Amino acid sequence: MIGITSVGAYIPRYRLSGEEIGRMWRTRGKGEKAVAGYDEDTVTMSVAAALECMKGLSAPEALYYATTTAPYKEKQAASIVAGACDLDKTCRTADFTNTLRAGTTALLAAVDAVKAGASSAIVTASDCRLGAPMGRFESALGDAACALMIGLTDLLASIEGSYSVFGEFSDVWRTSKDNFLQSGEGRFIEEMGYLPAMREILSDTMKNYSLAPADFAKVVFYAPDARGHASIAKGLGFDKAQVQDPLYDAIGNTGTAAALIMLVAALEGVSPGDRILFAGYGDGCDALILRVEKRPSGRTMKDRLAKKVNIDYGSYLVWRDLVEVEPPSLPERPAPSLSSRWRMRDTISSLYGFKCRKCGTPQLHPLGQIVRVCVECQAKDDFERYKFSDKTGKLFTYAIDMLQPTKNPPGLNGVIDFDGGGRMICELTDYDLEKAQVGMPVQMTFRKMSQERGIINYFWKAKPIE
Amino acid sequence: MESIKDKVAIIGMGCTRFGERWDAGVEDLLVEAAYEAFEDAGVAPKDMQAAWLGTVFSGMSAMTLSPLGLQFIPITRVENMCATGSEALRGAAYAVAAGVCDMALAIGVEKLKDSGLTGVRGPAVVGDNPDGSACIGSGYSAPASFAYLGTRYFHHYGIDRDEGKELLAKIAVKNHQHGSLNPKAHFHNVITVEQAVKAPIVAWPLGLFDCCGVSDGAAAAIVVRADMAKNFRSDPIYIKGMAISAGARQGSMRPAYDYVHIDENVFAGQQAYAQAGVKDPRKEISCAEVHDCFSTNELIVYEDLGFSRRGGAKEDINAGAFTLQGDLPINTDGGLKCFGHPLGASGLRMLYEMYKQLQGKAGPRQVKNPRLALTHNLGGNAGAGIGCVVIVGNELK
Numbered sequence: 001m002i003g004i005t006s007v008g009a010y011i012p013r014y015r016l017s018g019e020e021i022g023r024m025w026r027t028r029g030k031g032e033k034a035v036a037g038y039d040e041d042t043v044t045m046s047v048a049a050a051l052e053c054m055k056g057l058s059a060p061e062a063l064y065y066a067t068t069t070a071p072y073k074e075k076q077a078a079s080i081v082a083g084a085c086d087l088d089k090t091c092r093t094a095d096f097t098n099t100l101r102a103g104t105t106a107l108l109a110a111v112d113a114v115k116a117g118a119s120s121a122i123v124t125a126s127d128c129r130l131g132a133p134m135g136r137f138e139s140a141l142g143d144a145a146c147a148l149m150i151g152l153t154d155l156l157a158s159i160e161g162s163y164s165v166f167g168e169f170s171d172v173w174r175t176s177k178d179n180f181l182q183s184g185e186g187r188f189i190e191e192m193g194y195l196p197a198m199r200e201i202l203s204d205t206m207k208n209y210s211l212a213p214a215d216f217a218k219v220v221f222y223a224p225d226a227r228g229h230a231s232i233a234k235g236l237g238f239d240k241a242q243v244q245d246p247l248y249d250a251i252g253n254t255g256t257a258a259a260l261i262m263l264v265a266a267l268e269g270v271s272p273g274d275r276i277l278f279a280g281y282g283d284g285c286d287a288l289i290l291r292v293e294k295r296p297s298g299r300t301m302k303d304r305l306a307k308k309v310n311i312d313y314g315s316y317l318v319w320r321d322l323v324e325v326e327p328p329s330l331p332e333r334p335a336p337s338l339s340s341r342w343r344m345r346d347t348i349s350s351l352y353g354f355k356c357r358k359c360g361t362p363q364l365h366p367l368g369q370i371v372r373v374c375v376e377c378q379a380k381d382d383f384e385r386y387k388f389s390d391k392t393g394k395l396f397t398y399a400i401d402m403l404q405p406t407k408n409p410p411g412l413n414g415v416i417d418f419d420g421g422g423r424m425i426c427e428l429t430d431y432d433l434e435k436a437q438v439g440m441p442v443q444m445t446f447r448k449m450s451q452e453r454g455i456i457n458y459f460w461k462a463k464p465i466e
Numbered sequence: 467m468e469s470i471k472d473k474v475a476i477i478g479m480g481c482t483r484f485g486e487r488w489d490a491g492v493e494d495l496l497v498e499a500a501y502e503a504f505e506d507a508g509v510a511p512k513d514m515q516a517a518w519l520g521t522v523f524s525g526m527s528a529m530t531l532s533p534l535g536l537q538f539i540p541i542t543r544v545e546n547m548c549a550t551g552s553e554a555l556r557g558a559a560y561a562v563a564a565g566v567c568d569m570a571l572a573i574g575v576e577k578l579k580d581s582g583l584t585g586v587r588g589p590a591v592v593g594d595n596p597d598g599s600a601c602i603g604s605g606y607s608a609p610a611s612f613a614y615l616g617t618r619y620f621h622h623y624g625i626d627r628d629e630g631k632e633l634l635a636k637i638a639v640k641n642h643q644h645g646s647l648n649p650k651a652h653f654h655n656v657i658t659v660e661q662a663v664k665a666p667i668v669a670w671p672l673g674l675f676d677c678c679g680v681s682d683g684a685a686a687a688i689v690v691r692a693d694m695a696k697n698f699r700s701d702p703i704y705i706k707g708m709a710i711s712a713g714a715r716q717g718s719m720r721p722a723y724d725y726v727h728i729d730e731n732v733f734a735g736q737q738a739y740a741q742a743g744v745k746d747p748r749k750e751i752s753c754a755e756v757h758d759c760f761s762t763n764e765l766i767v768y769e770d771l772g773f774s775r776r777g778g779a780k781e782d783i784n785a786g787a788f789t790l791q792g793d794l795p796i797n798t799d800g801g802l803k804c805f806g807h808p809l810g811a812s813g814l815r816m817l818y819e820m821y822k823q824l825q826g827k828a829g830p831r832q833v834k835n836p837r838l839a840l841t842h843n844l845g846g847n848a849g850a851g852i853g854c855v856v857i858v859g860n861e862l863k
Contacts, residue, residue: 329583329584329585330583330584330585331581331583331585361720363719363720364719365715365719366715366718366719366849366850367715375714375715375716375719375720376720396618396721396725397614397615397617397618397621397725398613398614398617399606399609399610399611399613399614399617399669399670399672400613400667400669400670401606401607401609401610401613401669401670402666402667402668402669403585403607403608403609403610403668403669404605404606404607404610405605406605410667410670411605411606411610413605413606413610414614414617415614415718415725415849417721421721422719422721423718423719423720423721423723425606425611425718425849426606427605427606438617438618438621449605450605
């Protein structure tokens with residue numbers, strides 16, 4: 001049987017509240033939206049979700065990355081994610097983009113891949129959409145990522161059926177020149193777009209499989225907002241208890257990731273044998289019928305939402321490049337060299353260093369150079385690759401650095417000693433400054449570095465283990 | 467292996483006023499420092515048989531020295547990060563010791579303030595390629611890499627944050643006090659411990675007064691065979707020991723490195739002491755200039771060079787041991803903190819002060835009856851450094 005074998009979700013720790021947005025624009029706002037850190041994007045969040053999802057499993061043979069906010073217009077993001085996850089080069093990678101439905105479409109493609117013989121396939125869905133300041137989408141759109149592994153054994157939920165329709169409809173869009181989400185008139189896009197389409201896919205899917213609302217423990221589906229969500233649930237005859245909370249009050253509408261994140265949350269609240277009706281929306285709909293096999297172990301959605309830090313509106317503007325700020329009067333750092341980054345691709349993508357075959361010392365060069373001579377025993381060219389990205393470590397010493405280029409000053413950087421050996425000097429991220437101390441346990445996280453001209457300079461930072 | 471001891475003498479030195487020298491270009495700084503040295507030695511530019519020029523950013527080749535108009539002699543441009551000035555001296559001194567020339571010029575210069583920026587650009591920003599292009603591009607600053615020493619030192623020796631900040635402040639207060647007595651220094655203001663402790667943070671635990679000045683300047687030395695020195699002046703200064711130790715980034719890669727000392731300092735110090743025959747540096751060294759680019763570095767250098775016992779810098783600082791009134795005055799000219807830090811010039815600037823001290827010409831900063839003086843110059847940072855120690859004396863024996 002084919003189904004979901006593992007789940008992962010990444011909710012960035014930062015929140016912007018409706019109240020804070022309201023303070024800026026003298027409006028009344030409520031709820032909160034999750035905001036990606038200044039050094040995060042859909043690629044880094046997808047890596048975080050995928051690494052959580054893949055933990056302890058054998059590597060997937062396909063990785064599909066779904067988003068409407070890929071960092072590049074031309075250049076695949078799935079291969080960056082696959083590289084950071086240290087997948088084999090034979091892993092099939094693809095980007096699914098340009099529609100909010102990309103998440104469920106990628107999921108169905110992963111199911112097809114496994115049906116066609118792949119041992120497993122992973123799907124990531126993530127978004128960082130921007131609503132224009134002072135506009136209705138500003139407080140509505142949140143940032144997050146989700147990952148689901150599709151495979152054949154040890155299932156969390158089997159996939160009993162699916163049904164998809166396409167439907168060209170201009171409700172929300174961004175042309176290649178738009179920074180902010182555009183949309184049609186509110187009632188029109190709801191009454192003639194989302195509501196009939198979602199109603200139809202849910203009821204037709206149930207009809208196709210001769211099932212009724214009472215046959216489902218949970219119904220999980222995308223909606224543009226909480227009101228639309230409630231309206232669908234009521235119209236189709238599901239009770240409140242059956243309807244999965246869209247989490248929009250807590251993290252906002254996370255776009256491509258939204259339905260999948262709801263599904264991850266729903267899987268925590270069901271029992272083996274239960275059915276879930278699940279649907280994504282965007283230029284049509286995809287629906288799936290899932291049968292629960294067991295509950296996921298590990299972190300719950302509640303755990304993932306628990307650690308949060310509210311930011312002010314000014315930080316939000318700066319992090320999302322919505323305001324021009326005075327450049328520091330410090331010398332500009334050099335632009336990344338593509339050829340040197342290519343030579344160091346192993347280190348950059350999944351933080352590979354070296355382990356001396358003679359003395360066994362793990363080592364990572366601070367300049368990002370290839371280690372040719374062992375720092376411990378001076379043996380030449382006698383190394384095996386050694387991965388640091390999955391190692392935890394401890395902060396040996398640090399500086400709270402006002403001169404570090406960061407959009408969330410002051411910077412924190414320091415010397416990390418990895419458990420199992422090896423040392424790295426690097427930036428930290430997602431820290432509480434007052435908790436910074438010698439000996440603090442850290443893990444590695446894939447982020448965007450501040451120095452990026454032309455290309456996006458992804459690399460690894462350390463973050464406190466909470 | 468022979469020691470450099472007593473083979474080479476310094477017969478003339480020059481040093482410009484350091485600071486934001488809007489009035490002076492590289493050419494002006496070079497001419498100002500070199501001609502002070504020529505006049506001090508009573509020699510002419512045409513007497514130079516070879517020259518070593520140290521600069522990190524202010525020129526690429528030997529021709530950077532062309533403002534002096536030297537006529538077709540061998541000139542070598544050297545670079546060893548912040549130890550570049552000492553590197554120029556090494557080249558000139560070794561050439562004289564080798565007998566390939568009898569008189570050579572060592573000169574260092576840096577013009578940092580034409581950039582229009584407040585900091586120092588660095589091709590060797592950690593995470594970048596040495597050619598200036600970036601590979602990984604970790605964004606931490608130069609002060610941060612020295613802040614690591616402070617954070618770890620405080621942790622290692624159980625010094626709380628307030629006490630640690632105060633300890634660093636006392637080093638800055640001392641150097642400002644010394645700098646205030648020096649017309650050539652970049653800064654002349656006297657500060658209090660409270661001012662230093664409360665100053666804006668640059669890279670915790672380093673505040674504004676824990677960080678040296680970004681300055682323009684040049685310094686020069688004329689070296690000759692020791693046996694010729696008295697032909698030029700009655701009070702030449704002799705090189706007693708000179709050692710450099712370059713790390714291979716061991717500290718940045720090996721968890722065994724503790725960030726409360728710098729191996730490169732220790733090795734350079736031990737070699738220079740051995741050459742000079744110094745057994746007890748605290749007693750035998752009369753005064754020293756050490757590399758206080760950040761006050762944490764001066765703190766650990768006290769211990770690395772054996773002026774204080776390991777972990778004992780605190781008691782020596784609190785006792786005022788390294789002030790002009792103490793038993794081993796350090797950074798009598800204000801140090802990098804107050805005199806300023808034009809990278810390529812600093813090593814020779816340190817030597818200039820020790821030269822003047824040993825000749826009894828340091829004016830209000832004069833140390834009583836100095837015999838042996840030391841300069842310590844550090845390139846790079848903790849974990850990846852170049853330590854250089856030079857010992858000079860005013861007696862030949």
